[in-house]
Amino acid sequence: MRATLLPYSRHSVEEDDIQAVIEVLRSDWLTTGPKISSFEGAFAERVGARYAVAVSSGTAALHAAAFAAGVAHGHHVVVSPMSFVASANCARYQGAMVIFADVAADTLNLDPRCVAANLTEETRAIVTVDYAGQPSDLEELGALAARYKLMLIEDASHALGASYHDRRVGSLADLTTFSLHPVKLITTGEGGMVTTNDAALASRARAFRNHGITTDHRQRSRAASWLYEMVELGFNYRLTDCQSALGLSQLKKLDRWLRRRTEIADRYAAAFAGIPEVEVPTVKSDRRSAWHLYVIRLRLDRLRASREQIFRALRAENIGVNVHYIPIPWHPYYQRLGYAKGQWPVAEDAYERMLSLPMFPGMDDGQVDDVIRAVEKVTAYYRR
Numbered sequence: 001m002r003a004t005l006l007p008y009s010r011h012s013v014e015e016d017d018i019q020a021v022i023e024v025l026r027s028d029w030l031t032t033g034p035k036i037s038s039f040e041g042a043f044a045e046r047v048g049a050r051y052a053v054a055v056s057s058g059t060a061a062l063h064a065a066a067f068a069a070g071v072a073h074g075h076h077v078v079v080s081p082m083s084f085v086a087s088a089n090c091a092r093y094q095g096a097m098v099i100f101a102d103v104a105a106d107t108l109n110l111d112p113r114c115v116a117a118n119l120t121e122e123t124r125a126i127v128t129v130d131y132a133g134q135p136s137d138l139e140e141l142g143a144l145a146a147r148y149k150l151m152l153i154e155d156a157s158h159a160l161g162a163s164y165h166d167r168r169v170g171s172l173a174d175l176t177t178f179s180l181h182p183v184k185l186i187t188t189g190e191g192g193m194v195t196t197n198d199a200a201l202a203s204r205a206r207a208f209r210n211h212g213i214t215t216d217h218r219q220r221s222r223a224a225s226w227l228y229e230m231v232e233l234g235f236n237y238r239l240t241d242c243q244s245a246l247g248l249s250q251l252k253k254l255d256r257w258l259r260r261r262t263e264i265a266d267r268y269a270a271a272f273a274g275i276p277e278v279e280v281p282t283v284k285s286d287r288r289s290a291w292h293l294y295v296i297r298l299r300l301d302r303l304r305a306s307r308e309q310i311f312r313a314l315r316a317e318n319i320g321v322n323v324h325y326i327p328i329p330w331h332p333y334y335q336r337l338g339y340a341k342g343q344w345p346v347a348e349d350a351y352e353r354m355l356s357l358p359m360f361p362g363m364d365d366g367q368v369d370d371v372i373r374a375v376e377k378v379t380a381y382y383r384r
Protein backbone atom coordinates (compact mmCIF):
# COMPACT_ATOMS: atom_id res chain seq x y z
CA MET A 1 0.00 0.00 0.00
CA ARG A 2 1.01 3.65 -0.48
CA ALA A 3 3.18 5.34 2.17
CA THR A 4 1.50 8.75 1.85
CA LEU A 5 -2.02 9.97 1.17
CA LEU A 6 -2.75 10.57 -2.52
CA PRO A 7 -5.18 13.53 -2.59
CA TYR A 8 -8.29 13.52 -4.81
CA SER A 9 -7.00 16.64 -6.51
CA ARG A 10 -3.93 18.82 -6.52
CA HIS A 11 -2.89 21.96 -8.37
CA SER A 12 0.06 21.98 -10.76
CA VAL A 13 2.25 25.06 -10.43
CA GLU A 14 5.39 25.03 -12.58
CA GLU A 15 8.49 27.25 -12.61
CA ASP A 16 7.23 29.53 -15.41
CA ASP A 17 3.99 30.09 -13.45
CA ILE A 18 6.07 31.26 -10.50
CA GLN A 19 8.18 33.55 -12.69
CA ALA A 20 5.04 35.11 -14.19
CA VAL A 21 3.80 36.08 -10.72
CA ILE A 22 7.21 37.42 -9.64
CA GLU A 23 7.27 39.66 -12.71
CA VAL A 24 3.99 41.26 -11.63
CA LEU A 25 5.27 41.72 -8.07
CA ARG A 26 8.11 43.82 -9.52
CA SER A 27 5.75 45.89 -11.71
CA ASP A 28 3.64 49.00 -11.10
CA TRP A 29 0.33 47.19 -10.92
CA LEU A 30 -0.58 44.58 -8.31
CA THR A 31 -4.28 45.00 -9.05
CA THR A 32 -6.51 46.86 -11.60
CA GLY A 33 -3.57 46.68 -14.01
CA PRO A 34 -2.98 45.34 -17.52
CA LYS A 35 -2.63 41.61 -16.65
CA ILE A 36 -6.32 41.37 -15.90
CA SER A 37 -7.50 42.31 -19.37
CA SER A 38 -4.74 40.15 -20.91
CA PHE A 39 -6.02 37.17 -18.93
CA GLU A 40 -9.63 37.96 -19.82
CA GLY A 41 -8.74 38.21 -23.50
CA ALA A 42 -6.85 34.92 -23.53
CA PHE A 43 -9.60 33.18 -21.55
CA ALA A 44 -12.37 34.47 -23.83
CA GLU A 45 -10.44 33.28 -26.87
CA ARG A 46 -9.79 29.86 -25.32
CA VAL A 47 -13.47 29.23 -24.60
CA GLY A 48 -14.76 30.89 -27.78
CA ALA A 49 -16.72 33.62 -26.01
CA ARG A 50 -16.85 37.29 -26.96
CA TYR A 51 -16.45 38.57 -23.38
CA ALA A 52 -14.75 37.36 -20.20
CA VAL A 53 -14.93 39.10 -16.83
CA ALA A 54 -12.37 38.01 -14.22
CA VAL A 55 -13.55 37.89 -10.61
CA SER A 56 -12.18 36.83 -7.24
CA SER A 57 -13.77 33.35 -7.04
CA GLY A 58 -16.10 30.94 -8.74
CA THR A 59 -18.70 31.95 -6.17
CA ALA A 60 -18.27 35.62 -7.13
CA ALA A 61 -18.65 34.57 -10.78
CA LEU A 62 -21.99 32.89 -9.98
CA HIS A 63 -23.13 35.92 -7.97
CA ALA A 64 -22.15 38.29 -10.80
CA ALA A 65 -23.94 36.05 -13.32
CA ALA A 66 -27.12 35.96 -11.20
CA PHE A 67 -26.96 39.75 -10.89
CA ALA A 68 -26.32 40.26 -14.63
CA ALA A 69 -29.22 37.88 -15.40
CA GLY A 70 -31.52 40.12 -13.39
CA VAL A 71 -32.24 37.56 -10.68
CA ALA A 72 -33.96 39.38 -7.82
CA HIS A 73 -36.31 39.04 -4.87
CA GLY A 74 -39.54 37.27 -5.86
CA HIS A 75 -37.89 35.22 -8.61
CA HIS A 76 -37.41 31.47 -8.73
CA VAL A 77 -34.13 29.97 -9.95
CA VAL A 78 -34.01 26.29 -10.96
CA VAL A 79 -30.74 24.70 -9.77
CA SER A 80 -29.12 21.27 -9.75
CA PRO A 81 -29.02 19.72 -6.28
CA MET A 82 -25.89 17.73 -7.25
CA SER A 83 -23.33 20.50 -6.86
CA PHE A 84 -21.31 22.60 -4.51
CA VAL A 85 -23.51 24.93 -2.43
CA ALA A 86 -22.37 28.05 -4.33
CA SER A 87 -24.45 27.01 -7.37
CA ALA A 88 -27.63 27.61 -5.34
CA ASN A 89 -26.35 30.32 -3.01
CA CYS A 90 -25.95 32.80 -5.89
CA ALA A 91 -29.75 32.92 -6.20
CA ARG A 92 -30.12 33.40 -2.44
CA TYR A 93 -27.64 36.32 -2.46
CA GLN A 94 -30.01 38.05 -4.89
CA GLY A 95 -33.02 37.29 -2.66
CA ALA A 96 -34.52 34.70 -5.03
CA MET A 97 -35.99 31.30 -4.15
CA VAL A 98 -34.11 28.16 -5.20
CA ILE A 99 -36.07 25.35 -6.87
CA PHE A 100 -34.03 22.16 -7.03
CA ALA A 101 -34.75 19.92 -10.04
CA ASP A 102 -33.49 16.35 -10.20
CA VAL A 103 -30.59 15.18 -12.33
CA ALA A 104 -30.32 12.47 -14.98
CA ALA A 105 -29.05 9.09 -13.70
CA ASP A 106 -26.35 8.65 -16.33
CA THR A 107 -24.58 12.05 -16.21
CA LEU A 108 -25.82 13.55 -12.90
CA ASN A 109 -26.44 16.75 -14.85
CA LEU A 110 -29.81 18.54 -14.63
CA ASP A 111 -32.54 16.51 -16.33
CA PRO A 112 -34.27 18.94 -18.73
CA ARG A 113 -37.62 17.17 -18.12
CA CYS A 114 -37.32 17.81 -14.37
CA VAL A 115 -36.41 21.43 -15.09
CA ALA A 116 -39.50 21.83 -17.31
CA ALA A 117 -41.71 20.33 -14.58
CA ASN A 118 -40.40 22.88 -12.06
CA LEU A 119 -40.86 26.08 -14.06
CA THR A 120 -43.26 28.68 -12.65
CA GLU A 121 -44.42 32.18 -13.56
CA GLU A 122 -41.69 33.45 -11.25
CA THR A 123 -38.80 31.49 -12.80
CA ARG A 124 -36.10 33.86 -13.97
CA ALA A 125 -33.07 31.63 -14.52
CA ILE A 126 -31.71 28.09 -14.64
CA VAL A 127 -28.33 27.28 -13.08
CA THR A 128 -27.03 24.10 -14.67
CA VAL A 129 -23.82 22.47 -13.45
CA ASP A 130 -21.47 20.58 -15.77
CA TYR A 131 -21.01 17.82 -13.24
CA ALA A 132 -17.48 16.36 -13.02
CA GLY A 133 -16.58 18.19 -16.24
CA GLN A 134 -19.25 16.83 -18.60
CA PRO A 135 -21.32 19.57 -20.32
CA SER A 136 -25.01 19.69 -19.44
CA ASP A 137 -27.82 19.05 -21.95
CA LEU A 138 -27.31 22.56 -23.29
CA GLU A 139 -29.51 22.21 -26.36
CA GLU A 140 -32.57 21.11 -24.36
CA LEU A 141 -31.95 23.63 -21.57
CA GLY A 142 -31.29 26.42 -24.07
CA ALA A 143 -34.58 25.60 -25.81
CA LEU A 144 -36.45 25.78 -22.48
CA ALA A 145 -34.75 29.08 -21.63
CA ALA A 146 -35.67 30.55 -25.03
CA ARG A 147 -39.29 29.32 -24.88
CA TYR A 148 -39.94 30.69 -21.39
CA LYS A 149 -37.65 33.75 -21.68
CA LEU A 150 -35.31 32.60 -18.93
CA MET A 151 -31.61 33.14 -18.48
CA LEU A 152 -29.46 30.03 -18.72
CA ILE A 153 -26.45 30.20 -16.39
CA GLU A 154 -23.96 27.38 -16.85
CA ASP A 155 -21.79 26.69 -13.80
CA ALA A 156 -18.78 25.32 -15.67
CA SER A 157 -16.50 25.28 -12.63
CA HIS A 158 -15.70 21.67 -13.57
CA ALA A 159 -15.73 22.09 -17.33
CA LEU A 160 -13.03 24.50 -18.54
CA GLY A 161 -11.90 22.98 -21.84
CA ALA A 162 -14.94 20.72 -22.26
CA SER A 163 -17.03 20.78 -25.43
CA TYR A 164 -20.58 20.06 -26.53
CA HIS A 165 -21.48 19.25 -30.16
CA ASP A 166 -17.89 20.27 -30.96
CA ARG A 167 -18.48 23.73 -29.50
CA ARG A 168 -16.51 24.92 -26.51
CA VAL A 169 -18.08 25.41 -23.10
CA GLY A 170 -18.05 29.14 -22.34
CA SER A 171 -20.17 30.46 -25.18
CA LEU A 172 -23.11 28.08 -25.11
CA ALA A 173 -25.29 29.56 -22.33
CA ASP A 174 -26.35 33.16 -21.69
CA LEU A 175 -23.70 33.31 -18.98
CA THR A 176 -21.03 30.72 -18.14
CA THR A 177 -19.07 30.74 -14.89
CA PHE A 178 -15.74 29.15 -14.01
CA SER A 179 -13.83 28.60 -10.76
CA LEU A 180 -10.05 28.95 -10.64
CA HIS A 181 -9.64 27.36 -7.20
CA PRO A 182 -6.58 25.05 -6.89
CA VAL A 183 -8.61 21.83 -7.25
CA LYS A 184 -10.10 22.98 -10.58
CA LEU A 185 -8.74 22.72 -14.16
CA ILE A 186 -6.38 25.72 -13.89
CA THR A 187 -5.83 27.94 -10.87
CA THR A 188 -5.19 31.51 -9.75
CA GLY A 189 -5.20 30.54 -6.05
CA GLU A 190 -8.70 31.92 -5.65
CA GLY A 191 -10.43 33.22 -8.74
CA GLY A 192 -13.29 32.95 -11.18
CA MET A 193 -14.47 34.02 -14.61
CA VAL A 194 -17.79 34.92 -16.22
CA THR A 195 -18.04 34.52 -19.99
CA THR A 196 -20.82 35.59 -22.34
CA ASN A 197 -21.44 36.66 -25.94
CA ASP A 198 -23.79 39.44 -24.81
CA ALA A 199 -22.21 42.88 -24.39
CA ALA A 200 -24.87 44.13 -21.97
CA LEU A 201 -24.54 41.08 -19.69
CA ALA A 202 -20.75 41.43 -19.74
CA SER A 203 -20.90 45.08 -18.79
CA ARG A 204 -23.33 44.36 -15.94
CA ALA A 205 -21.00 41.66 -14.57
CA ARG A 206 -18.01 43.97 -15.02
CA ALA A 207 -19.63 46.77 -13.02
CA PHE A 208 -20.82 44.32 -10.35
CA ARG A 209 -17.28 43.17 -9.52
CA ASN A 210 -16.31 46.78 -8.86
CA HIS A 211 -19.02 48.13 -6.51
CA GLY A 212 -21.43 48.76 -9.39
CA ILE A 213 -19.20 51.60 -10.55
CA THR A 214 -19.34 52.32 -14.26
CA THR A 215 -15.75 53.25 -15.09
CA ASP A 216 -12.62 51.66 -13.70
CA HIS A 217 -9.53 53.47 -12.44
CA ARG A 218 -7.53 53.21 -15.64
CA GLN A 219 -10.30 54.56 -17.84
CA ARG A 220 -10.63 57.52 -15.49
CA SER A 221 -6.93 58.31 -15.48
CA ARG A 222 -6.89 58.21 -19.28
CA ALA A 223 -9.76 60.66 -19.38
CA ALA A 224 -7.96 62.73 -16.67
CA SER A 225 -11.29 62.79 -14.85
CA TRP A 226 -12.21 62.37 -11.19
CA LEU A 227 -15.72 61.33 -12.09
CA TYR A 228 -17.10 57.91 -11.26
CA GLU A 229 -20.64 56.85 -10.63
CA MET A 230 -21.98 53.97 -8.61
CA VAL A 231 -25.13 52.98 -10.46
CA GLU A 232 -25.82 49.55 -8.96
CA LEU A 233 -25.07 47.88 -5.64
CA GLY A 234 -21.97 45.83 -6.41
CA PHE A 235 -19.05 44.31 -4.55
CA ASN A 236 -15.29 44.25 -4.61
CA TYR A 237 -14.95 40.97 -6.48
CA ARG A 238 -11.82 41.94 -8.41
CA LEU A 239 -9.08 39.50 -9.36
CA THR A 240 -5.54 40.87 -8.87
CA ASP A 241 -2.81 41.24 -11.50
CA CYS A 242 -0.68 38.67 -9.63
CA GLN A 243 -3.51 36.16 -9.91
CA SER A 244 -4.20 37.07 -13.54
CA ALA A 245 -0.54 36.49 -14.45
CA LEU A 246 -0.75 33.06 -12.84
CA GLY A 247 -3.97 32.34 -14.72
CA LEU A 248 -2.48 33.44 -18.05
CA SER A 249 0.49 31.15 -17.52
CA GLN A 250 -1.72 28.23 -16.41
CA LEU A 251 -4.06 28.61 -19.38
CA LYS A 252 -1.20 27.70 -21.74
CA LYS A 253 -1.01 24.27 -20.11
CA LEU A 254 -4.72 23.51 -20.18
CA ASP A 255 -4.67 21.32 -23.29
CA ARG A 256 -1.76 19.22 -22.00
CA TRP A 257 -3.50 18.79 -18.65
CA LEU A 258 -6.84 17.88 -20.26
CA ARG A 259 -5.10 15.15 -22.28
CA ARG A 260 -3.58 13.72 -19.09
CA ARG A 261 -6.95 13.78 -17.30
CA THR A 262 -8.52 11.91 -20.22
CA GLU A 263 -5.72 9.30 -20.14
CA ILE A 264 -6.28 8.73 -16.42
CA ALA A 265 -10.04 8.40 -16.95
CA ASP A 266 -9.42 5.85 -19.71
CA ARG A 267 -7.06 3.81 -17.49
CA TYR A 268 -9.63 3.80 -14.69
CA ALA A 269 -12.46 2.79 -17.03
CA ALA A 270 -10.43 -0.09 -18.50
CA ALA A 271 -9.48 -1.39 -15.03
CA PHE A 272 -12.93 -1.06 -13.48
CA ALA A 273 -14.70 -2.74 -16.40
CA GLY A 274 -13.77 -5.98 -14.61
CA ILE A 275 -15.19 -4.96 -11.20
CA PRO A 276 -18.97 -5.54 -11.09
CA GLU A 277 -19.28 -3.61 -7.79
CA VAL A 278 -18.12 -0.40 -9.47
CA GLU A 279 -20.14 1.74 -11.91
CA VAL A 280 -17.91 4.05 -13.91
CA PRO A 281 -18.99 7.50 -15.13
CA THR A 282 -20.56 7.75 -18.57
CA VAL A 283 -19.85 10.54 -21.04
CA LYS A 284 -22.40 11.02 -23.81
CA SER A 285 -21.02 10.64 -27.33
CA ASP A 286 -21.94 14.20 -28.39
CA ARG A 287 -19.76 15.92 -25.77
CA ARG A 288 -16.30 15.85 -24.23
CA SER A 289 -15.63 16.03 -20.51
CA ALA A 290 -12.85 18.06 -18.92
CA TRP A 291 -12.61 15.25 -16.31
CA HIS A 292 -12.41 17.54 -13.28
CA LEU A 293 -13.64 14.64 -11.13
CA TYR A 294 -13.70 10.87 -11.56
CA VAL A 295 -16.79 9.73 -9.66
CA ILE A 296 -17.62 6.04 -9.37
CA ARG A 297 -20.88 4.71 -7.96
CA LEU A 298 -20.81 1.58 -5.81
CA ARG A 299 -23.21 -1.31 -6.40
CA LEU A 300 -24.05 -1.59 -2.70
CA ASP A 301 -26.34 -4.56 -3.40
CA ARG A 302 -23.22 -6.53 -4.39
CA LEU A 303 -21.16 -5.46 -1.35
CA ARG A 304 -21.16 -6.41 2.33
CA ALA A 305 -20.20 -2.85 3.26
CA SER A 306 -21.68 0.62 3.25
CA ARG A 307 -20.27 3.48 1.20
CA GLU A 308 -18.80 4.83 4.44
CA GLN A 309 -16.93 1.57 5.11
CA ILE A 310 -15.56 1.50 1.57
CA PHE A 311 -14.57 5.16 1.95
CA ARG A 312 -12.72 4.41 5.18
CA ALA A 313 -11.05 1.32 3.74
CA LEU A 314 -9.75 3.30 0.77
CA ARG A 315 -8.54 6.09 3.06
CA ALA A 316 -6.76 3.42 5.12
CA GLU A 317 -5.00 2.47 1.87
CA ASN A 318 -3.91 6.13 1.62
CA ILE A 319 -6.20 6.82 -1.32
CA GLY A 320 -7.71 10.29 -0.80
CA VAL A 321 -11.26 9.50 -1.87
CA ASN A 322 -13.92 12.15 -1.41
CA VAL A 323 -17.65 12.64 -2.01
CA HIS A 324 -19.01 15.21 -4.50
CA TYR A 325 -21.61 16.15 -3.42
CA ILE A 326 -23.98 16.05 -0.48
CA PRO A 327 -27.23 17.21 -2.19
CA ILE A 328 -27.44 20.98 -1.65
CA PRO A 329 -30.96 20.91 -0.13
CA TRP A 330 -29.70 18.48 2.57
CA HIS A 331 -27.47 21.15 4.14
CA PRO A 332 -28.83 22.62 7.39
CA TYR A 333 -29.27 26.10 5.87
CA TYR A 334 -31.54 24.72 3.13
CA GLN A 335 -33.23 22.32 5.54
CA ARG A 336 -34.19 25.35 7.64
CA LEU A 337 -35.74 26.88 4.52
CA GLY A 338 -38.01 23.82 4.40
CA TYR A 339 -36.69 21.58 1.61
CA ALA A 340 -37.80 18.07 2.61
CA LYS A 341 -35.43 15.26 1.71
CA GLY A 342 -36.59 12.64 -0.81
CA GLN A 343 -37.67 14.99 -3.60
CA TRP A 344 -34.64 14.31 -5.84
CA PRO A 345 -34.45 10.50 -5.92
CA VAL A 346 -31.77 10.28 -8.62
CA ALA A 347 -29.39 12.78 -7.01
CA GLU A 348 -30.01 11.36 -3.55
CA ASP A 349 -29.43 7.74 -4.62
CA ALA A 350 -26.24 8.75 -6.46
CA TYR A 351 -25.00 10.61 -3.39
CA GLU A 352 -25.41 7.52 -1.20
CA ARG A 353 -23.25 5.41 -3.55
CA MET A 354 -20.61 7.80 -4.92
CA LEU A 355 -16.90 8.19 -4.36
CA SER A 356 -14.51 10.59 -6.11
CA LEU A 357 -11.19 8.93 -6.90
CA PRO A 358 -7.93 10.88 -7.24
CA MET A 359 -7.83 12.74 -10.56
CA PHE A 360 -5.32 15.47 -11.40
CA PRO A 361 -2.84 15.98 -14.24
CA GLY A 362 0.24 15.61 -12.00
CA MET A 363 -0.66 11.96 -11.24
CA ASP A 364 1.79 9.48 -12.72
CA ASP A 365 0.86 6.00 -13.93
CA GLY A 366 2.16 4.44 -10.72
CA GLN A 367 -0.25 6.54 -8.68
CA VAL A 368 -3.13 5.65 -11.00
CA ASP A 369 -2.21 1.98 -10.49
CA ASP A 370 -2.15 2.50 -6.70
CA VAL A 371 -5.76 3.70 -6.89
CA ILE A 372 -6.79 0.81 -9.13
CA ARG A 373 -5.12 -1.78 -6.88
CA ALA A 374 -6.74 -0.31 -3.77
CA VAL A 375 -10.21 -0.33 -5.37
CA GLU A 376 -9.67 -3.93 -6.51
CA LYS A 377 -8.51 -4.98 -3.04
CA VAL A 378 -11.31 -3.28 -1.10
CA THR A 379 -14.11 -4.40 -3.42
CA ALA A 380 -12.78 -7.97 -3.45
CA TYR A 381 -12.65 -7.99 0.36
CA TYR A 382 -16.24 -6.79 0.76
CA ARG A 383 -17.69 -8.72 -2.21
CA ARG A 384 -20.93 -10.60 -1.44
Ligand SMILES: *Cc1c(COP(=O)(O)O)cnc(C)c1O
Nearest residue numbers: 057058059084086157179180181
Ligand atom coordinates in the same frame (compact mmCIF):
# COMPACT_ATOMS: atom_id res chain seq x y z
C1 LIG B 1 -15.63 25.07 -6.94
C2 LIG B 1 -17.05 25.29 -7.33
C3 LIG B 1 -17.72 26.51 -7.11
C4 LIG B 1 -17.14 27.60 -6.27
O1 LIG B 1 -15.95 28.10 -6.73
P1 LIG B 1 -14.98 28.91 -5.72
O2 LIG B 1 -13.91 29.38 -6.67
O3 LIG B 1 -14.48 27.94 -4.71
O4 LIG B 1 -15.75 30.02 -5.13
C5 LIG B 1 -19.00 26.65 -7.60
N1 LIG B 1 -19.61 25.65 -8.26
C6 LIG B 1 -19.02 24.47 -8.46
C7 LIG B 1 -19.76 23.41 -9.21
C8 LIG B 1 -17.73 24.24 -7.99
O5 LIG B 1 -17.16 23.05 -8.17
